[in-house]
Amino acid sequence: xxxxVNNISKTFGSFAALKNVSLTVNDGELVALLGPSGxxxxxxxxxxxxxxxxxxxxxxxxxxxxxxxRQDARRRRVGFVxxxxxxxxxxxxxDNVAFGLRVRxxxxxxxxxxxxxxxxSLLNLVQLERHAALYPWQLSGGQRQRVALARALAVEPxxxxxxxxxxxxxxxxxKELRHWLRRLHDEMAITSVFVTHDQEEALELADRVAVxxxxxxxxxxxxxxxxxxxxxxxxFNFLGNVNIFHCRDKEAxxxxxxxxxxxxxxxxxxxxAYVRPHDIEISRAADSETIPARVVHIAAAxxxxxxxxxxxxxxxMVHAEITRQKYRQLNLNTGESVYIKLQNPRYFSEDYVI
Numbered sequence: 001x002x003x004x005v006n007n008i009s010k011t012f013g014s015f016a017a018l019k020n021v022s023l024t025v026n027d028g029e030l031v032a033l034l035g036p037s038g039x040x041x042x043x044x045x046x047x048x049x050x051x052x053x054x055x056x057x058x059x060x061x062x063x064x065x066x067x068x069x070r071q072d073a074r075r076r077r078v079g080f081v082x083x084x085x086x087x088x089x090x091x092x093x094x095d096n097v098a099f100g101l102r103v104r105x106x107x108x109x110x111x112x113x114x115x116x117x118x119x120x121s122l123l124n125l126v127q128l129e130r131h132a133a134l135y136p137w138q139l140s141g142g143q144r145q146r147v148a149l150a151r152a153l154a155v156e157p158x159x160x161x162x163x164x165x166x167x168x169x170x171x172x173x174x175k176e177l178r179h180w181l182r183r184l185h186d187e188m189a190i191t192s193v194f195v196t197h198d199q200e201e202a203l204e205l206a207d208r209v210a211v212x213x214x215x216x217x218x219x220x221x222x223x224x225x226x227x228x229x230x231x232x233x234x235x236f237n238f239l240g241n242v243n244i245f246h247c248r249d250k251e252a253x254x255x256x257x258x259x260x261x262x263x264x265x266x267x268x269x270x271x272x273a274y275v276r277p278h279d280i281e282i283s284r285a286a287d288s289e290t291i292p293a294r295v296v297h298i299a300a301a302x303x304x305x306x307x308x309x310x311x312x313x314x315x316x317m318v319h320a321e322i323t324r325q326k327y328r329q330l331n332l333n334t335g336e337s338v339y340i341k342l343q344n345p346r347y348f349s350e351d352y353v354i
Contacts, residue, residue, distance in 0.1 A: 003024070004022075027064075032210065053070075081149050218234055241319060244274055272349075295334050296309060
């Protein structure tokens, strides 16, 4: 079941939550809506679900070829998973999962045997079959979120929508559930959209990522596309750490080894080079493209060594990440002078406001 939203706007009083947003989610695809707080991602998800309705002048919301713009959430047959589980504390796990089936109108409600079979199958799917008689307060946060997902799937939704599904969990459990949800999605192939502000989560889990900012979609693409080929400074800056090197004229660009920036500017227009920390090369030898710097701080724990440096010409701070092998080869020490070189810089005009 594909999803299309066309030229959707949504205002709350004087606040524009969405501004002429269009997005297509293909059948069986898992798409992440990624962005900072207040960017409109949850509003867009709720409009897809039928929990909110767009402004009157907006275009349609289509499920496949059906216009569902005027249908409420129940008629749209979507499964919705919230951040805080929203489980019924007075019901055991079996009854929580069965709830959506039992409250269906009598003419479409499964019989008791069908409900029992479906709930047991779902609890087995989410690996909680031995917890059916327990209550939500007896489970861990990760287990409760799996119950919430089973409950959403029980009504056989056309589409699965998840709003910050792992936001209330600690980092280790979030990572485990990400892998589990990806495997589950691949098995079921249900069209899914999830909201997150966690860049790592979106890049690791989604087939495609839609990056939102102030009510607009800045870029849509595969995780590799949005990370390696960001459309603008906002996307570049939001998807991970970045160093920004300002280049105001030809001389300044040459001083910092950014001669290529001349192709990105016209006349005296200001440009900036954006460089990921892992694209900062550290060496002890100078050449025409290196920048002299001093090592300020070293954090060598973990899979990469994180090096904080201060440029000797401008005193600006630069963050670099190098492999542990490279770190051992360089034998870096705090306070010593080195040279840095920019690899894979991306150039943008500085009139773009992040």
